Amino acid sequence: MKTTDSSGDVRLSGISKTYGSFTAVHPLDLTVPQGSFFALLGASGCGKTTTLRMIAGLEEPTTGTVRLGDQDVTALPPYKRPVNTVFQSYALFPHLDIFENVAFGLRRRGIKSVKKQVEDMLELVQLGEQARKKPHQLSGGQQQRVAVARALINHPKVLLLDEPLGALDLKLRRQMQLELKRIQTEVGITFVHVTHDQEEAMTMADTVAVMNAGRVEQLGAPTDLYENPQTTFVANFLGTSNLIEAEVDTKSGDDIVLKAGGGKLVLPEARCSAPTTAGGRVLVGVRPEKISLTHADDAGEIPEGRNRVTGRIADASFIGVSTQYVIDSPVCDELAVYVQNVERDGRLVPGAEVVLHWNPAHTFGLDATQDIDAGIEEEAV
């Protein structure tokens, strides 16, 4: 069932959308490779749906072009584009059974013998047993799979999904994420998936475009975005980052040495997106799970060559698989540290003096002229 032609890629060139004086999407260049699972990730109102609707032809771009493979579809109405959309509200036909809901697109095109195609499609979404049920007899996740089957049966080159799992509870959503990923892998069609849920985007997509206020802030593979954020927004919106204000001291080989709160921190120059002239300000970033905690009494046992910062435990939350610490330090208030619960040190309780240390290779550097808290409020919504 895998498609082999190269016409399923999506190319947006200078595409933008303004409503009066408000710009919902700033001129955007984006290429979604054929057969990829691509996610547009961002907080509510950042322009994801508008971008998706411009691809579908449901919204006319203010500037720019939309190409699907070799074809410029900018002027084409939605029904002439080889694209289908799945929305959060799946809007199945309540009076038709599941089979007929899926068959609908074929019947509308006058295709008489639909049985084989519909059965194959129900098989794909693992609803073969449910063919004769009505939508209200299915769970939310099953109904959403019917919506996906109903869209895929038209053989679109590209499937657009706008927060398709938004109405499902967390556990079902996690199941459906894996399920959609499997379906995409099986059919090989380009999926463009819109979500505000960073875990969802990272679980499902090959490539994630992080959007903020009508712009793509950064685009890349999930691990790349997570390990090498280029902006404070991406660092904070995708998971949690500790950002420490520091000053460039010297260079040492491929590393930059920075001063922070009287101590020194080392950062690979290749992982720094800020200017690195001596005296310049840099935000030094490190993820909470990259940091180890050692009680101050044992500080002598910490290996050489690690970045280290002293502090005091302000709070510790045991959450089973790990313990999440909040640590006040002269370099930064409220550093987050996640420690796997393997061998627990009973001394690591609130009030304890500790040393935080990590491999400098896990450090990243960001331009200090940015808002250090960008992306934090958005994630809490």
Ligand SMILES: Nc1ncnc2c1ncn2[C@@H]1O[C@H](COP(=O)(O)OP(=O)(O)O)[C@@H](O)[C@H]1O
């Ligand atoms: N038809 C419209 N008229 C005016 N403003 C709109 C219209 N559609 C969307 N917007 C605005 O454009 C911005 C982006 O909207 P949208 O693309 O729906 O965001 P998202 O899907 O990321 O939540 C929002 O501020 C929204 O209020």
Ligand SMILES: [Mg+2]
């Ligand atoms: Mg939306």
